[in-house]
Every structure is written in structure tokens, then in C-alpha cells.
Amino acid sequence: MSSVAGKRGGIRGNERVAGWLFVAPVVLVLGVFMLVPILMALWVSFTDWNGQGSPFRSGVPLAGLDNYTGLFSEDGLARQNFMTSLRNNAYYVLAVVPLQTVLALGLALVVNKRKAFFRTAFYFPSVTSSVAVSVVFLFMFANTGAVNQILSFLGINGPQWFSDPRGVLHLALDGVGLLDSTAPPAALTGHGVLGLTWWDWTSGPSVAMCAIIALVVWTTSGTFMLMFLAALQNLPVQLDEAGLIDGASRWQRLRHITLPQLRPTLFLVLTLGLIGTWQVFDQIYVMSQGDPAKTTLTPAYLSYRTAFRDFDYGSGAAISFVLFLIIVVFTLLQRRALREK
Amino acid sequence: MRTLTTRFAGYTILVFFSLLFLYPFVIQIGNSFKTEADAAANPLSPLAHPFTTDSVARIFDGTGFPTWLGNSVLVTVVVTLTRVLFNSMAGYALSRLQFRGRKVLFAGVIALMAVPPVVLLIPKFLVLNQLGMYNSYAGLIVPIMVDAAGVFIMKQFFDSVPVSIEEAARIDGAGVFRTFWSVVLPSARPALITLTILAFQGSWNEFPHTVVAVQDPSLFTLPRGLADLVSGSLGAGNQYPLKLGAALLATIPVAIIFVVFQRYFVRGATEGADKG
Numbered sequence: 001m002s003s004v005a006g007k008r009g010g011i012r013g014n015e016r017v018a019g020w021l022f023v024a025p026v027v028l029v030l031g032v033f034m035l036v037p038i039l040m041a042l043w044v045s046f047t048d049w050n051g052q053g054s055p056f057r058s059g060v061p062l063a064g065l066d067n068y069t070g071l072f073s074e075d076g077l078a079r080q081n082f083m084t085s086l087r088n089n090a091y092y093v094l095a096v097v098p099l100q101t102v103l104a105l106g107l108a109l110v111v112n113k114r115k116a117f118f119r120t121a122f123y124f125p126s127v128t129s130s131v132a133v134s135v136v137f138l139f140m141f142a143n144t145g146a147v148n149q150i151l152s153f154l155g156i157n158g159p160q161w162f163s164d165p166r167g168v169l170h171l172a173l174d175g176v177g178l179l180d181s182t183a184p185p186a187a188l189t190g191h192g193v194l195g196l197t198w199w200d201w202t203s204g205p206s207v208a209m210c211a212i213i214a215l216v217v218w219t220t221s222g223t224f225m226l227m228f229l230a231a232l233q234n235l236p237v238q239l240d241e242a243g244l245i246d247g248a249s250r251w252q253r254l255r256h257i258t259l260p261q262l263r264p265t266l267f268l269v270l271t272l273g274l275i276g277t278w279q280v281f282d283q284i285y286v287m288s289q290g291d292p293a294k295t296t297l298t299p300a301y302l303s304y305r306t307a308f309r310d311f312d313y314g315s316g317a318a319i320s321f322v323l324f325l326i327i328v329v330f331t332l333l334q335r336r337a338l339r340e341k
Numbered sequence: 342m343r344t345l346t347t348r349f350a351g352y353t354i355l356v357f358f359s360l361l362f363l364y365p366f367v368i369q370i371g372n373s374f375k376t377e378a379d380a381a382a383n384p385l386s387p388l389a390h391p392f393t394t395d396s397v398a399r400i401f402d403g404t405g406f407p408t409w410l411g412n413s414v415l416v417t418v419v420v421t422l423t424r425v426l427f428n429s430m431a432g433y434a435l436s437r438l439q440f441r442g443r444k445v446l447f448a449g450v451i452a453l454m455a456v457p458p459v460v461l462l463i464p465k466f467l468v469l470n471q472l473g474m475y476n477s478y479a480g481l482i483v484p485i486m487v488d489a490a491g492v493f494i495m496k497q498f499f500d501s502v503p504v505s506i507e508e509a510a511r512i513d514g515a516g517v518f519r520t521f522w523s524v525v526l527p528s529a530r531p532a533l534i535t536l537t538i539l540a541f542q543g544s545w546n547e548f549p550h551t552v553v554a555v556q557d558p559s560l561f562t563l564p565r566g567l568a569d570l571v572s573g574s575l576g577a578g579n580q581y582p583l584k585l586g587a588a589l590l591a592t593i594p595v596a597i598i599f600v601v602f603q604r605y606f607v608r609g610a611t612e613g614a615d616k617g
Contacts, residue, residue, distance in 0.1 A: 015517060020434075020440055022433060022438065025427040025430070029487045030487060036468055040464060055467065107358060124362065128596070129546040131588075131591075132592045139368070139369075142579070144381050146368055149384060150385070230611045250347075286567075300460075304462055307463045308466075317464070320460040320464070323460050324457065327457045
């Protein structure tokens with residue numbers, strides 16, 4: 001690297017000062033608005049601070065681990081809300097991650113050798129404002145909106161998307177006659193774990209959440225398509241040609257030659273998806289605010305709501321840290337995979 | 342014959358998905374110029390019957406839109422300029438300048454890149470509040486004036502550039518600042534364009550930060566104002582043409598930049614992922 005100044009001590013010293021001056025703005029802003037906040041919030045999560053005055057005053061009541069145990073082991077509204085938000089987000093992750101990955105991969109494969117127009121079209125939603133796009137989807141999923149109109153052309157009576165709290169797994173089981181969702185079996189409603197009944201845990205994403213899932217898959221697929229595309233264009237063509245000469249069909253070549261080579265990218269897209277989907281906030285804020293019946297409540301939105309609506313900053317911060325831990329696990333997974341690559 | 346069929350099938354899929362990805366925007370444009378009754382009755386139609394610019398007029402007259410627009414422009418200009426300057430200074434220092442603590446700093450930047458923005462909502466509010474910056478332009482702007490990902494992109498860029506030009510400048514007697522300003526920065530144009538575009542798009546669309554930084558409607562940016570508009574500041578009625586129109590106006594600047602500088606967006610999207 002730069003041995004430029006090596007010979008002249010004066011410049012070396014100069015460089016040392018310059019180095020720190022150059023990084024000073026970044027260090028200052030990232031330090032004050034990322035590092036310090038994390039430490040401060042960690043402190044607040046062990047208190048019952050109500051937002052008045054400084055959280056470091058002597059009068060602020062200490063809570064110890066209460067804010068955390070309230071989320072996991074104490075029967076009450078805090079745990080019920082938190083577990084509901086975890087359930088909602090888990091279903092959301094289970095739906096969004098596979099859908100966006102498959103769609104992104106499929107789109108990348110079809111646009112790989114074709115015109116740039118299509119790439120632009122698929123990527124465009126990803127660069128627009130999440131709030132602006134949420135407004136459009138609210139309109140499309142309105143009761144008399146575009147989606148329900150298309151469904152009615154197909155002879156389907158569309159639901160009232162943003163006011164229907166029913167879980168789609170329950171509806172599906174009801175649909176095939178396995179159970180009556182209006183009269184759930186007592187075995188499931190009578191027992192439960194972590195403050196929710198088994199019946200609540202097994203609901204599946206609500207109808208309302210499905211609209212948000214559709215929106216998010218639509219906006220994120222373009223970005224992940226680009227990642228697959230970048231990987232596809234770096235693949236050596238010889239392997240594919242060898243397969244062609246050996247008489248492998250298009251599908252066989254995809255299955256046995258292309259996909260195995262895309263494995264690192266696939267892993268990357270999956271882990272980035274897992275990291276991103278646990279952070280869903282904007283769309284919830286704009287479209288549903290956690291309603292109906294808390295079925296679109298997610299930990300990120302719940303932490304915001306707990307702090308800024310209920311002024312329970314301690315619990316809000318505690319929820320943030322639990323969410324932080326969840327995301328850190330997936331980030332570490334991703335880092336490991338990248339190192340192997 | 343067979344290749345013709347597969348080709349036809351391929352294009353059918355492409356056209357279908359293009360519609361899926363673009364038609365919502367068509368709907369948005371069409372319905373922005375409809376009456377409320379028309380929008381409710383024919384949400385799918387791209388054509389307005391009758392065509393009216395009534396909602397556009399009401400966006401400027403009856404909502405806080407002009408204020409939000411002004412704030413968005415201010416925030417975006419300041420944040421874009423500072424990000425480009427500060428991120429490239431730091432990226433250059435981390436790549437080229439020898440000083441103690443450099444490695445630790447870079448590791449810190451990488452670690453901060455992994456911090457999910459959403460868990461910083463409450464923490465950021467706490468600090469802004471403590472510093473007396475809550476509900477001010479400073480609170481809206483300063484915390485997002487630099488970003489770890491931008492520093493990383495610039496560092497990677499400078500790592501890949503040969504040092505010979507800088508050496509020549511040094512030998513000619515230019516100091517570190519002069520070398521940076523008149524030799525390094527001009528030669529970093531492609532990276533600077535990428536950074537500018539990412540910073541523009543990021544700060545124009547920034548939403549969660551504005552939620553915890555300001556509360557006063559006169560400090561709202563476009564996304565924040567839009568969110569407020571949608572969640573009911575209009576009172577009764579859906580007023581979709583107006584909401585869609587406001588969202589459309591907020592999208593237009595990014596759309597124009599995107600169409601013109603497409604490849605830089607693409608570079609940004611794959612850059613972060615590739616090495617992040």
C-alpha cells in the first residue's frame with residue numbers, strides 16, 4: 001500500500017493527523033447517532049423511564065430485567081403483544097423470503113439474455129419510496145380496489161383486505177372442511193404456550209398481512225434479481241456448453257449446472273431476506289398500524305408503539321434489543337457464508 | 342419451430358411480469374386524475390372519465406405538501422452533499438492514509454453496517470432528545486449525514502485505484518488535503534456518482550428516521566407527510582385520487598434519476614451485497 005510518505009518523516013506525521021481529520025466527521029456522526037444510542041437504549045431497557053427528563057436522572061425507577069421477563073415469562077399484555085408480533089413476523093418471513101427468492105431467481109433467469117428494458121421494469125419498484133408505494137397498494141387492496149375487481153372477473157368475492165384478521169391457515173383448513181374456523185377445537189384454544197393459545201399460534205398470516213406480503217415481495221424481488229443476474233453473468237459459459245453438447249435439456253442444465261453454481265448467491269439472498277424481513281416497519285406504519293386485531297403487529301412496529309404511544313420506553317427498548325439479537329444471528333450466518341465464498 | 346414456441350412463451354412471461362411490476366404505477370397515474378367516484382368505480386382503468394386536475398390542485402392548496410416538498414429538498418441536498426464529501430474523505434483515509442487506529446475504525450464501520458436501522462428508532466430518539474435536537478432541522482439531517490455503507494463503497498473504490506497519480510502529486514509537493522481535493526476526488530468520478538445517487542435516493546425516501554426525529558408538521562418531509570395524510574389527517578373519506586397524486590409527485594424525482602442513471606443504481610445494489 002501507500003509507501004509514498006515512507007521516506008519523509010514529516011509527511012508521515014502529517015498523514016497521521018490528516019487521517020484522523022478525514023475520518024472525524026464520520027466517526028463523530030456514527031458515534032453519536034449509532035454507537036451512543038445503542039448503549040443509551042440498553043440502559044433505558046433496564047429502567048421504567050417514562051420519557052420525562054433525562055433517563056440518567058437519579059429519580060428514574062430501575063426495572064432490572066423486568067422489561068425482558070415481561071416479554072417472555074410473565075403473563076400479561078406485554079407478553080401477549082410481543083408473542084403476537086413474533087408470530088405475525090414469523091409467518092411474514094416464512095412467506096416473503098421463499099417467494100421473493102424464487103421470483104427473483106426466475107426473473108433473473110428470464111432476463112439474463114434479454115433486453116435491459118425488462119430489468120429496469122422489475123427493478124424500478126425497489127428504488128421508489130416505501131411510503132409512496134404503500135399508498136398505491138392501499139388503493140389496490142381497497143374493498144372496491146383493483147385487486148378485488150380482478151378477483152371478481154374470476155368469479156371470486158375478494159375479502160376486505162385490511163380489516164380481515166382471519167388467519168389463512170385457518171381459512172384453508174375451513175375451506176377443505178377439516179375444521180370450522182368459527183368454532184375452533186377446545187383442545188387448541190384451551191391450551192397454549194408463552195401466552196398465546198395453540199389456536200392463535202397456528203393461524204397463519206392474516207388476510208391483512210397477505211396484502212403486505214404481496215407488496216413487499218413485489219418491491220424487493222427486483223433487487224435480489226440483480227444479485228442473481230450479476231452472479232449469472234459471471235458464470236463460465238463452458239460448463240453450460242459442455243452440458244449442451246452432452247445433450248442435456250434446458251431444464252437439466254438449469255438443475256444440474258446453473259443452480260449448483262448459484263449456491264453462494266442463493267445463500268446470500270436468503271440471509272439478506274431473513275435480515276430484511278425481521279425489520280418490516282414502514283409498510284405496517286402506513287398501511288395498517290398493526291391492525292386488524294393485532295395481526296399485522298410486528299416487533300419493530302410494536303417497539304415503536306410501546307415507546308411512542310404508550311410512553312413505556314423501557315419495554316420498547318427491550319423489544320428492540322430482542323429484535324436486534326434475532327437479526328444479529330442471521331447477520332452472523334451471512335458473514336460466515338461470505339467468508340467461505 | 343420449437344425454439345419459436347419457447348421464445349414466444351418466454352416473452353409472454355416477460356410481458357406478464359412487466360405488467361405486474363409496472364401496472365400499479367399506471368393505476369397510480371390514472372387514478373390521480375380521476376374524481377373520487379370514478380376512482381372507486383373503475384380502479385383498474387388507466388383513463389380518467391372525466392379527467393380532472395382537481396386533486397392535484399388540492400394537494401398544493403389543501404395539504405402540507407408544499408412544506409413537505411421544501412423540507413425534502415433541503416434534507417436531500419444537504420444530506421447528499423455531506424454524505425459524498427464525508428464518506429469519500431473517510432473512505433480515502435481508511436484506504437490510503439497511514440494512521441494508528443485505522444484498522445479498528447474500519448472494523449467499526451463494517452460492524453455498524455450490520456446494525457439494523459429499525460432497532461435504532463428508540464435509541465436515536467433518546468440521543469436526539471438528550472441533545473435538544475428533537476423536532477429540529479438538525480435532528481432531521483445530522484444523524485443521516487454519513488452512512489457506513491457509503492464509507493465502505495468509497496474505501497473499496499480507493500483500494501482498487503493505483504497510487505501512482507497521488508505519488509506524482511506528492512512528489513510535486515502537494516499536501517494531503519490538496520492531493521485529495523484536486524487529484525483524488527476528480528479521479529474518483531464513477532464512485533462519486535454512485536454515492537451521490539444512492540445518497541439522493543436514500544435521503545429522499547428516508548422514512549423511519551423522520552418518525553423519531555420530528556413531530557412538528559412544519560418539519561415533515563414528503564414520506565412523513567404522506568404517511569400522515571394516509572393515516573387520516575384528511576378526516577372523513579378516502580380521497581384516493583389526492584393521496585395517489587401526492588405519492589406520485591413524491592416518486593417523480595427518483596423515477597427521473599433512476600431512468601437517467603440506471604446503471605449506477607444497479608452498481609449500488611450489487612456492490613453492497615457482493616462484499617458486504
